[in-house]
Amino acid sequence: MSDVSELALKPALEAVLMVVDEPATEEHLAKVLERTPREVAGALRELADAYAVQGRGFELRLVAGGWRFYSRAAYAPAVEAFVLDGQQARLTQAALETLAVVAYRQPVSRSRVSAVRGVNCDGVMRTLLQRGLVAEAGTEPETGAILYRTTNYFLERMGLRGLDELPELAPFLPEADAIEAETQEGVPSFDPDSPDTDEDDKTTEL
The missing domain is CATH 1.10.10.10 (Winged helix-like DNA-binding domain superfamily/Winged helix DNA-binding domain)
Incomplete structure (x- = not known):
């Protein structure tokens, strides 16, 4: 050296x-x-x-x-365009569904979101975290799993003053506990680095 x-x-x-x-x-x-x-x-x-x-x-x-x-x-315009590009990119249908589960079940763990949706949601959860739409909200006492909630930025993008303004959709979302009870294996253990299995090309602006 x-x-x-x-x-x-x-x-x-x-x-x-x-x-x-x-x-x-x-x-x-x-x-x-x-x-x-x-x-x-x-x-x-x-x-x-x-x-x-x-x-x-x-x-x-x-x-x-x-x-x-x-x-x-x-060159500020070039830097601004690059920084904002990821924030303005459209969300996939899978990401929107995952965001909806978090919004109505928060605070909720990633495994319970996956149980509700029936697929691995790790990939889209990372996307939502990076976009600032969800954030960590402590841990689940029983399992120690990280809990997630929506953010003020989520409310801003949705045009809501608070979560109480969310439409009445919660009754139509299946309970994660009920889904877990239907299988002996419970919620599957997912690899955090594995790709989301139902990520598709259907995108929506958010």
């Missing part, structure tokens, strides 16, 4: 700044890379100037006493 002090300074700074969670000070960077603060300060300013001249999509900024990479303001 090479001595840190033997590494080229500018590429080393770029590599470190790619992984920082918050602005890194010149003093800290100098200590890590075994250089003087003056050397580091000069190299950082030269990098920042070079990125500006090259018109790169990112820039190196001194913020709150430290340095960090940021996307260039001129």
Whole structure:
């Protein structure tokens, strides 16, 4: 393994700044890379100037006493489009059905949602979590299973002031306990990383 002090300074700074969670000070960077603060300060300013001249999509900024990479303001529309793309994508029919079960049975475990739907819902539950439509709500006392509930974002997207405004649909959803009682094996154990078995191409905007 090479001595840190033997590494080229500018590429080393770029590599470190790619992984920082918050602005890194010149003093800290100098200590890590075994250089003087003056050397580091000069190299950082030269990098920042070079990125500006090259018109790169990112820039190196001194913020709150430290340095960090940021996307260039001129390309904000591209970044916004990328970030919002996943939030505006349509939900599949399977995801909508899973969301409905959570909404009417919350707080509810993933295995009970799967029992109501009769299929593995792990994949769509991950999608709903990533979309911010459902969130964890503690654990089930009897089993320790994680419970899930809908979020304020769900209410916002549905145009509801509260869960009490949900339409009267609950009586038509089968009880998970009743379904479990019909089989000796109970709720099947699913692999969290396995794909949802009934994910289809039917999508709905939400």
